[in-house]
Amino acid sequence: xxxxxSDASRRSWSDTFKVYLETATLRMLLLGFSAGxxxxxxxxxxxxWLREAGIDRSTIGYLSWVGLAYAFKWMWAPLVDxxxxxxxxxxxxxxxxxxxxxxxxxxxxxxxxxxxxxxxxLQPVVWCALxxxxxxxxxxxxxxxFRIESADTDRQAALAASYxxxxxxxxIWAGAGVLWIAARAEITGSGSYQPGAWRVAYLVMAASxxxxxxxxxxxxxxxxxxxxxxxxxxAWLDDVLIGPFREFIVRYRWQALLILALIATYRISxxxxxxxxxxxxxxxxxxxxxxxxxxxxxxxxxxxxxxxxGGALSMRFGMMRILALGAILxxxxxxxxxxxxxxGHDVQALVLVISADNLASGIAxxxxxxxxxxxxxxxxxxxxxxxxxxxxxxxxxxIAGYSGAYVDSFGYASFFTGTALLGLPVxxxxxxxxxxxxxxxxxxxxxS
Numbered sequence: 001x002x003x004x005x006s007d008a009s010r011r012s013w014s015d016t017f018k019v020y021l022e023t024a025t026l027r028m029l030l031l032g033f034s035a036g037x038x039x040x041x042x043x044x045x046x047x048x049w050l051r052e053a054g055i056d057r058s059t060i061g062y063l064s065w066v067g068l069a070y071a072f073k074w075m076w077a078p079l080v081d082x083x084x085x086x087x088x089x090x091x092x093x094x095x096x097x098x099x100x101x102x103x104x105x106x107x108x109x110x111x112x113x114x115x116x117x118x119x120x121x122l123q124p125v126v127w128c129a130l131x132x133x134x135x136x137x138x139x140x141x142x143x144x145x146f147r148i149e150s151a152d153t154d155r156q157a158a159l160a161a162s163y164x165x166x167x168x169x170x171x172i173w174a175g176a177g178v179l180w181i182a183a184r185a186e187i188t189g190s191g192s193y194q195p196g197a198w199r200v201a202y203l204v205m206a207a208s209x210x211x212x213x214x215x216x217x218x219x220x221x222x223x224x225x226x227x228x229x230x231x232x233x234x235a236w237l238d239d240v241l242i243g244p245f246r247e248f249i250v251r252y253r254w255q256a257l258l259i260l261a262l263i264a265t266y267r268i269s270x271x272x273x274x275x276x277x278x279x280x281x282x283x284x285x286x287x288x289x290x291x292x293x294x295x296x297x298x299x300x301x302x303x304x305x306x307x308x309x310g311g312a313l314s315m316r317f318g319m320m321r322i323l324a325l326g327a328i329l330x331x332x333x334x335x336x337x338x339x340x341x342x343x344g345h346d347v348q349a350l351v352l353v354i355s356a357d358n359l360a361s362g363i364a365x366x367x368x369x370x371x372x373x374x375x376x377x378x379x380x381x382x383x384x385x386x387x388x389x390x391x392x393x394x395x396x397x398x399i400a401g402y403s404g405a406y407v408d409s410f411g412y413a414s415f416f417t418g419t420a421l422l423g424l425p426v427x428x429x430x431x432x433x434x435x436x437x438x439x440x441x442x443x444x445x446x447x448s
Contacts, residue, residue, distance in 0.1 A: 024150050025162045027219055031099075032166025033173075034212025035143055038106050038136035040174035041113075041205055042129045043067050048179065048278040048291065052193050053119040057279050061404025063126060064275045064397065069133035071393040073141055080141045093221030095149065098142040100216050105135030107209045114202035117195040139212075149222035168300060175296030178205055179288040244387060248375070259375065262429045263388055264395045266323075266368055269331045269426075270361055271396035273419040275403045280337070280412055285345045294350050299358045306362020311370070313363070319370050320434045326364025327430060331423025333357040337416040368392075 043064065050060050080098050084090070088097040112128030147159050178201045185197035249256045281291045314322045336353040343349050372388045399422075407415045 025159055027215055028147060028150070028159045028162040029166040030211055030215040031143055031146070032163035033170040034103060034166075034209060034215070035136070035139055035163070036167035036170030037174045037205065037208060037212075038110075038132050038139075039070075040171055041110065041178065041202070042132045042136070044274070044278055045175055045178050046113075046129060047275065048282060048288075049182075049198050050118055050122075051279040051282040053117070053195070054193065055118060055122065057276065057404035057407050059122070059404065060279055061275055061407075062401050063129070064403070065401045066126070066129050066133050068394070068397050069130070069137045070140070071390045071397055073137035074387050074390050076138070077141045080138060081145060092216075095142055095146040096216050096219060096221050099139060099146060100213065102135045102139035102142060103209055103212050103216065106132050106139065107206045107213075109135060110202055110206035110209070114199045114206065119193065119195065146222060168304065172297055172300055173208065174205060175300070176292035178202070179292035179296065183288040183292075258429065258432055260391065262426070262433055263372070263391050265422075265426050265429065266327065267330075267364070267392055268396040268399070269334055269419050269423040270364070271393065272400045272403055272422060273334050273337070273416060275400040276407055276412070276415060279404070279407075280341070281350075283412075284341075286347075286350065290347055290350070294347065295354050298351065299354045302355050302358035303362040303365070306359040306364075307366040308362075309359075310363035310366030314367050314370055319367055319374065320430070322363065322367040323371055324427065324430045324434070326360065326367045327423055327426045329360035330364045331420045331426075333360040334416050334420040334423075338413045338420075341412040341416065 043066070047060050047064070050063070051057070084094060085097045085101060088101065091097070092100065109128045109131035112131065113125055116124040116128065118125045143163075147163060150159065181204055182197040182201040185200040186194050187196075252259060277295070278291070281295070310322055310326060313325070333353075333356050336356055340346075340349055340353050372392075375388065403415065406418070
């Protein structure tokens with residue numbers, strides 16, 4: 001089938017950029033904010049709070065396993081895609097009902113976290129964080145479907161860009177904003193740890209989820225996609241779970257094992273190191289305002305710059321070369337934290353380290369997303385990409401759970417050195433992957 005884009009070529013630049021002012025695009029900006037908010041609050045920011053509350057690093061490391069909810073979201077994605085919610089789905093539609101339910105779960109979890117002090121009782125905070133993580137993962141599933149069904153193909157790129165912008169803005173608000181609010185809510189002379197300040201900050205974050213709730217309530221349900229009923233449970237499982245795996249293995253044969261090993265380990269240096277980053281800042285004596293300004297605002301901006309550079313370099317020099325460059329830079333930048341651990345409290349040194357680390361992370365992420373996209377078959381694009389992205393986090397998140405215990409036993413310098421060394425097998429896998437050069441998924445699709 002030959003695709004003609006004569007309408008797109010006749011469209012003026014003015015008309016092209018007007019797509020960002022359309023209702024569907026602006027809606028996705030707000031929903032992207034709603035999607036990006038919970039992630040930092042149950043991972044990065046929470047670890048800062050826990051360390052300030054006196055929770056030991058080993059426990060903080062184990063609690064990072066809360067983030068495994070994002071790695072397993074593909075398991076209940078078929079239910080979100082097909083199962084109606086009693087009464088709510090009839091009133092709002094399938095997509096909006098699941099979005100609203102997940103957002104309310106996130107808000108309830110954040111309020112629960114705010115009303116508990118981990119210094120006095122850690123378990124309630126953990127259960128509430130789990131509620132936030134599962135609600136957030138479910139919101140991601142629903143929102144991906146909502147976005148895809150909300151506009152035609154030529155507007156999907158604009159919707160995705162708007163979504164990512166809202167997502168990154170939320171990460172700044174949930175990272176820098178919550179630290180800034182907690183710092184402002186502290187009472188002078190009342191000690192370094194004040195649970196009341198964190199209570200205020202997390203309640204503000206819970207209220208911030210109203211951005212997504214209100215957007216869902218005032219949005220229209222996308223055109224309903226009629227799903228063919230499965231003949232039986234076995235047929236349904238085969239279509240939803242087994243089919244995408246089988247197609248991938250048949251297409252790549254023995255190379256599938258190499259590719260899966262690469263996917264499972266590519267981001268291991270960044271993910272394992274990241275769990276101990278905030279406890280490290282607390283132990284090094286950095287204030288909430290310093291961490292907010294340098295790591296949460298400036299750091300995210302540098303990540304976006306790195307992603308832009310990575311995307312441009314991938315188009316210019318090829319995806320596999322930049323994939324290798326990103327792996328080398330991500331591992332090497334962790335060694336800068338070894339230097340920082342021995343350097344002591346120095347904001348300028350922190351800016352230098354964060355700049356290099358986040359720039360490397362952005363380059364690696366851009367190349368890796370392109371690589372994952374190239375592996376998917378268009379017939380199973382959503383399912384295969386979800387499986388790949390989940391696999392990307394599973395092993396690193398599991399190993400990261402032991403990061404606190406490692407730091408307690410060997411110190412920060414040894415830990416950061418170890419995370420850099422974790423990247424060496426990735427470089428070897430990339431060398432083999434580049435030499436084998438398997439065919440892309442595009443060659444397997446059929447004309448229609």
